[in-house]
Amino acid sequence: MGTSQLSRRTFLAAAGLAGLSVPLLNACGGSGSSDKNIEWWNIATTEPGKTLWRQAVQEFQAAHEGVTIKQNSMENDAYKSKMTAQTASGKLPDIFHTWGGGVLKQQVDAGLVRDITDDVASWINDLSPIARQAYQFDGKTYAVPYDIGMVGFWYNKAHFEKAKIEKPPATWGEFLEAVRKLKAAGITPIALAGKEKWPGHYYWAYLAIRVGGVAAVQEAAKTNDFTADPFVQAGRHLKELVDLQPFQNGFLGASYPSTNGQAALMGNGKTAMELMGQWAPNVQKEMGKGLGDDLGFFPFPAVEGGSGAVTEVFGGGGGNAIARDGSDTAIEFLKFFASVENDRKRVASGAYLPITKGAESAIKDPNLRTVWETLNKATGFQQYFDQAFPPAVGQEVNDQTAALIAGKATPEQVAQAVTRAAKGQ
Known part of the structure; x- marks a missing residue:
């Protein structure tokens, strides 16, 4: 992975x-x-x-x-x-x-x-x-x-149909509404490996990119300052999601690649979505049954009012x-x-x-073809935060995002803590 x-x-x-x-x-x-x-x-x-x-x-x-x-x-x-x-x-x-x-x-x-x-x-x-x-x-x-590859949402088409979600959400507001519909239909919306922290950082990173664009991340890398509006807003939007309680029971102690972890929950049809990279379908099948034709993919939604384009992707x-x-x-x-x-x-x-x-002709899976085409049409590319930045900063991103998701840190505290790590304080 x-x-x-x-x-x-x-x-x-x-x-x-x-x-x-x-x-x-x-x-x-x-x-x-x-x-x-x-x-x-x-x-x-x-x-x-x-x-x-x-x-x-x-x-x-x-x-x-x-x-x-x-x-x-x-x-x-x-x-x-x-x-x-x-x-x-x-x-x-x-x-x-x-x-x-x-x-x-x-x-x-x-x-x-x-x-x-x-x-x-x-x-x-x-x-x-x-x-x-x-x-x-x-x-x-x-x-x-x-x-x-790139990170995006993998989803269960059958669950979306049951929840009367006609098409994948294109905006953050639509995404939150999809979460509400899934919960109302008795379906756990999202699988998350909270124990490993790095899957959670995907949300904060992508939201920051959608609010401020890849340019905002590049600026933060230069100034070592993550207290700018895109990063605070990213935390606030993530808190909007967390407040809906979208994750499976016990998600804070869940791993990613295990028989009862994030990938297995998706692969066994226990949840409707996971935010993960291009390797997701295979790990779902390795740890669970796999969804076959019921598995779909959509890019991370746009954030209303944000300057980041949906054609800017996050991955590695x-x-x-x-x-x-x-x-x-x-x-x-x-x-x-x-x-x-x-x-x-x-x-x-x-x-x-x-x-x-020349190797692209070997892509057989339509979802992976979608990922590949999306990646090749990207107008901006940002590597995983916990790899793009120095190790101490990457670890702080993971730790602070996990704290926010667990309700132990505010969006402002997350931005401030990451900035302190970036400045070596």
């Missing part, structure tokens, strides 16, 4: 880099013992990624005599925690999963990541510019994407980076993994969107 997708997401504590020193940096590097032994940390714990990643390793090893790639696959939050410790120690795996953005930038600034600009120059332009941008800083490339993808002293063989694996042949396999599985030119 983009997981975030999945599964979607901040794993560096600010203190994790504070203690790095020159001697420690000199000792850092890949954990593999040679060019022939490579350790790869990733988050491919669910299907189809679990199988696809294993097959890619097997094929690469068969074509490269003597090479062994040892996978260490971890669930999202476990991965973040493990990487925090590794980053603090100055020793990253030979190849490691990254969502890019501010988290990767801090690892780069600490000297822990290999600059692969020259290594990938002959083929990196075959990949989507949007997919690449989260892994490039100051004209240099530090990771290679394998997925790109996954990529792979290489430790500072990672080998050329690791580079070769990234090239192999990003090839159009492997990209088509991922896309054909229904869990990923294409990052290479």
Whole structure:
């Protein structure tokens, strides 16, 4: 998941880099013992990624005599925690999963990541510019994407029909009315993994984008000030939703990828909607039954009076980076993994969107086709807040959004707390 997708997401504590020193940096590097032994940390714990990643390793090893790639696959939050410790120690795996953005930038600034600009120059332009941008800083490339996508609402068409909702809501006011209709029909409107926090931040982030546009987020990134009106208004609109009690019972303790978590509730038809990335349908099927033809998708609604267009999207993808002293063989694996042949396999599985030119023809699911077309028509793109910003800021966004949803923080307090984190206070 983009997981975030999945599964979607901040794993560096600010203190994790504070203690790095020159001697420690000199000792850092890949954990593999040679060019022939490579350790790869990733988050491919669910299907189809679990199988696809294993097959890619097997094929690469068969074509490269003597090479062994040892996978260490971890669930999202476990991965973040493990990487925090590794980053603090100055020793990253030979190849490691990254969502890019501010988290990767801090690892780069600490000297822990290999600059692969020259290594990938002959083929990196075959990949989507949007997919690449989260892994490039100051004209240099530090990771290679394998997925790109956007967050939107996945909904149960049968539940909408029962609640007499004729079409997906196009505005925030219509969305709130849809929630009321679903509740009146005895249907739980929204599934939310409150325990993991990152799914909740999607609401605050998207609302801020709809109120002020991507430009407002870019300005906040420059000034480290999130007390501007779009962010306060985002909190107020989110509180409007929370006050309707739209989430399932026990949502504050619910996880995302589990047999009784957010994805399973959607996949088993227990709720009407979830706000999630392009990986959602597959995780719904992995953790539940899946909705088949009853599953639909619609973009995050416009906010009345807001300056953000519905064609501005919020999302991200996954990529792979290489430790500072990672080998050329690791580079070769990234090239192999990003090839159009492997990209088509991922896309054909229904869990990923294409990052290479020509792989889009492998999209079979009409919902994913809608996501892909929406992404390609986007007039603005904003990466997940908990990855776009430095780790301490991303974590504060997640924590404060969770507090607001739990009724423990006001919209103003959320904006102020995130600003303090951004200013290092």
